[in-house]
Amino acid sequence: GNSVTQMEGPVTLSEEAFLTINCTYTATGYPSLFWYVQYPGEGLQLLLKATKADDKGSNKGFEATYRKETTSFHLEKGSVQVSDSAVYFCALSDRIGYGKLTFGQGTILTVHP
Amino acid sequence: DAGVIQSPRHEVTEMGQEVTLRCKPISGHNSLFWYRQTMMRGLELLIYFNNNVPIDDSGMPEDRFSAKMPNASFSTLKIQPSEPRDSAVYFCASQNEIMEPQHFGDGTRLSIL
Numbered sequence: 001g002n003s004v005t006q007m008e009g010p011v012t013l014s015e016e017a018f019l020t021i022n023c024t025y026t027a028t029g030y031p032s033l034f035w036y037v038q039y040p041g042e043g044l045q046l047l048l049k050a051t052k053a054d055d056k057g058s059n060k061g062f063e064a065t066y067r068k069e070t071t072s073f074h075l076e077k078g079s080v081q082v083s084d085s086a087v088y089f090c091a092l093s094d095r096i097g098y099g100k101l102t103f104g105q106g107t108i109l110t111v112h113p
Numbered sequence: 114d115a116g117v118i119q120s121p122r123h124e125v126t127e128m129g130q131e132v133t134l135r136c137k138p139i140s141g142h143n144s145l146f147w148y149r150q151t152m153m154r155g156l157e158l159l160i161y162f163n164n165n166v167p168i169d170d171s172g173m174p175e176d177r178f179s180a181k182m183p184n185a186s187f188s189t190l191k192i193q194p195s196e197p198r199d200s201a202v203y204f205c206a207s208q209n210e211i212m213e214p215q216h217f218g219d220g221t222r223l224s225i226l
Contacts, residue, residue, distance in 0.1 A: 034214060036217075041219070042219050042220075043117070043204055043206075043217035043218050043219045043220050044204070044206075044217040045217070046214040046215075046216075049214060089156070099208075099211040100158065100161065100169070101146075101158070101215060103155060103156045104155075105155045106155060106156075
């Protein structure tokens with residue numbers, strides 16, 4: 001079956017530091033890959049997506065590249081801000097069936113001034 | 114455009130009581146998902162509807178849980194009787210096409226005493 005594995009958190013950084021959150025996946029088909037972000041007390045919001053190998057998703061300074069050869073979709077940001085503090089979820093959607101989302105366990109990011 | 118709307122935002126009740134959670138999906142979206150989020154198990158898909166029809170309810174924990182979608186603009190998730198282990202945040206999400214991102218509501222935080 002499908003699965004998503006994220007690096008364990010929590011991750012604590014100082015403002016303007018470089019961020020990497022690792023994500024690897026196992027899928028039976030050719031999935032689409034997503035990063036969702038959850039701010040305290042809110043639902044998940046789509047941060048970025050990639051639908052095929054070598055695609056790069058980007059939004060709000062965050063980037064992730066769909067690497068089929070390493071089955072990875074690592075999230076990066078060059079300079080984090082305090083407002084980036086949140087929980088980040090990697091997810092995949094498989095074309096087989098109805099495109100059910102499989103989520104990683106989430107990574108808590110805290111950015112200090 | 115209004116996003117996915119869930120009610121209530123918070124619910125506290127005693128075990129044994131019936132609990133009803135409500136969701137209004139984004140207009141025009143034909144898929145609806147109910148998720149449960151806990152610290153121990155992360156995000157779990159409970160049930161998926163397409164065009165108001167339940168397609169996959171394999172994630173519904175037990176017979177105490179039931180979900181309905183009487184029309185395209187409304188869904189309910191009911192727990193009867195409720196138990197303390199049902200305490201969690203319940204999210205509703207909607208989607209307009211398979212493989213497109215899901216849009217989440219802000220969730221209902223449920224506490225069963």
